[in-house]
Amino acid sequence: MTDFHPNRRTFIQGAGTVLTLSALQANGLTFADTRNNMRVGLIGAGWYGKSDVFRLIQVSDIHVVAVCDVDSNRLAEAGRLISERQVSRKVPALYGDYRKMLADHKLDLVLIGTPDHWHARQAIDAMTSGAHLYLQKPVSIDVLEGEAILSTARKYNKKVQVGTQRRSTPHLIDAKEQVIDKGLLGKISHVEMCCYYHMRKNGNPPLAPVPDFLDYEMWTGPAPLRPYDGLPHGSWWRTFMEYGNGITGDMCVHMFDTVRWLLQLKWPRRISATGGIYVQKGGKSNIADTQTAIFEYDELNCIWQHRTWGTPADPEYPWAFIIYGDKGTLKGSTMKYEFIPTGKGDHIVKDVVYEKEEYPADLNEPRIELNAAPATRRHMLNLLSAIENDHLPVADIEEGHISTASCILANLSMQLNRPLIYDPQQKICVNDPEATKLLRRPYRKSWQHPYIG
Template sequence: MTHNVPSITRRSALQASVGLAAASLCPGAVRRALGFESANERPRIGVIGCGVRWDKRVFAADGRYGVGKEFPKFGDIISVCDVDANRLARAKDIVQGWLGKAPDSASDYRKIIDDPRVDVVHISTPDHWHAKIAIEAMLAGKDVYCEKPMTLTIDEGRLLCEACRKTGAVMQVGTQQRSAPQFVKAIAMIRDGRLGKLVRVLCGIGGAPVSPEIPVATPPRHFDWDRWLGPAPRVDYRFQAGAPNIIQSWSRTHYEFRWWYEYSGGKLTDWGAHHVDIATWGMDKTDTGPISVDPIMVEHPVEFQDGYPKVDNAYNTATKFHIKAIYHDGVELILRHDTDNGILFEGTEGRIFVNRGKLVGKPVEDLASNPLPDGAMEAVYKGRELTDHVANFFAAVASRQEPISDVFSHHRALTTCHLAGIAARVGRKIRWDPDQEQVIGDPLAQSLVAREKRQRFEIEM
């Protein structure tokens, strides 16, 4: 069941929040619950990162790809930020087209974090910036919508959970499959026992591209390479035109950052953030993790030594893989590059396959004669009516309830993705303690749970 969430004003956010503040929120959250300064305006939004995930039109006329256009339905975008001056200028034009007024702009995200007018921050930066910006936004009293994957490392996930608890902020992760009807129905079927006991979940997430040797180049004048790197190590800028990809170039930066472990986790966290999230939800393991992760087969495009690529002139994330995670009750979660994109849930009494285009399997066919109970989908959708993912976020901002893709469950799901990447990098099976959240008996693998931030870009709590 779907419905349209009405436009949320600051007054409605305040009214929805006040009754909850004293009764249900920790002291650090009361200030957030009491809401906005002005009762006559919609929530004000600051956008940090204006690339393809925010709106494809920053470099092409086709704007179908990107979630940014959903935000003006619920609030006013008053500021945009990007380290690429060309993208920043285009983002200003796009917002003016949406709202009839050009937003403020900045190349330094801290101007948005420090702006008391901003209520909501939408983070669409590369992965290695997500945690630092989200934590600083929450500590500044703002709510956050952050594109997936939420973090670059497991340690960052723990810090984000701590910041969310400390501040009482509402933070939604952009794993929009959690609000798609076929995925919610799949979870409801599992909860209703339609598959029996789950024994195995297979996530097909596709392989990753390779690149030629990418030459060192001079960063364009409109692009602040040092600020783009931020917490990541200082390295040469590399660029070569002519790639058969969405950005038509090979580089260490725009869009292609996801194929470098320095800034992302490759397909294991790119599509893994989506499908492993649904798998973990279906397995009802959003508060725990695997006990072992085995890289049965992994291929990287460059050589590795002690968990790190030996060269820095080509894409380095895993291109092919078959990785198996096992949980304390014996349930298996498999990550593969060579199966249909989607999630196959296998139980003792049946199996179903779900992706963005379909939900199939005999238990699905059986729904025609034996439908799910009334309210089954709403029950797994945290007791609410199913709606658009961005709408779910703004409803949570108004009510101060937890959104459907919360920090805590996503941290656990993404930890499995990160562990798969760590096992792939060290080239061996690793054991994991999900309670203590640490690798057992493997110092090298444990060292990859966190990463040192470059000076000036540390995360401070």
């Protein structure tokens, strides 16, 4: 097999005009040889878990020493594929229980790519074992899980990079530098965000025996135990609120996080939402097929809208954000950005960067999101720099928590049919004891919720 994983310096040289060494350093990325000894573990070896670890291997000579997954078939496949890509060519130790993996290995970095209901418990256990984290979004399934992750990261000085990699997306970095930071939009007082993908699974499969290769009890963990009706992989689990927070928790978290980063926003002062299952009423899915949420700031509303049916408002921007200023409009997505001046001025358009020539192996990877691979590589480099140089990563856990919790609060607002004001200091919904109780979901017996307060 061709050795296609360039080291850090090859990455810099091959990036050419895409990202120069000086640009990397300007973004807090410095390079040392100490990471060559970094011991890495992966929890959740499905599609995106493997994709994340492959991007990491492409930009650093780390050692993936252990992998965990509750599906023994996926676990074996992940071990083989990782061994083919990493420098040592060693097959990682394979585990069905992440707790044993953490106990057996002194890991420097753990990547977590499990379903949302597992993120908090695994993140906290990994950090208390001594590891830094690459944690997929959303960081938690309830608000107080996120508070517990943030508290643990700060207590143990662990760097946590959240997989909201729009902050490391080349064309969106360019939009920030060339449009936002230069003030081309003028006064910004309205933002729209959307997702119109038909991504809501809505089947009605029959109950079935749990296959021998899947530990369904461990897959479920702290979540409610649904009757088994087929493999939860392939996003079937995302159609149930038992394991996630619907389309808002999955897709809004990306766009809202991007907008907050671009505009330097923190917690919304108030959140409201309406929606429900309006169209796709058949099947087992219990997540909303239609939702509108408003994240309020001073003289600025950020509005989210999703439909898993019908057509997009703008076919060129089916999953996107639009920032309106009095001097112009900025449209952005994972594929491009576009600045449209209100009057005279340059109409600016910049497309996604792919890096196909620098990383030809990307073209042969099943299910890879080619448009996201360059951003994930930069995200990994930024995390490694944060670990080496003791600075916060670009998608630090506090930022990931704000974006995640805001989306969860939007769902709670929709459920309660009233606006919510969250106080992150007191960790309550102001003047709303009923909503405050919903900030923490109950865990299944034998599993302990990580928030103590």
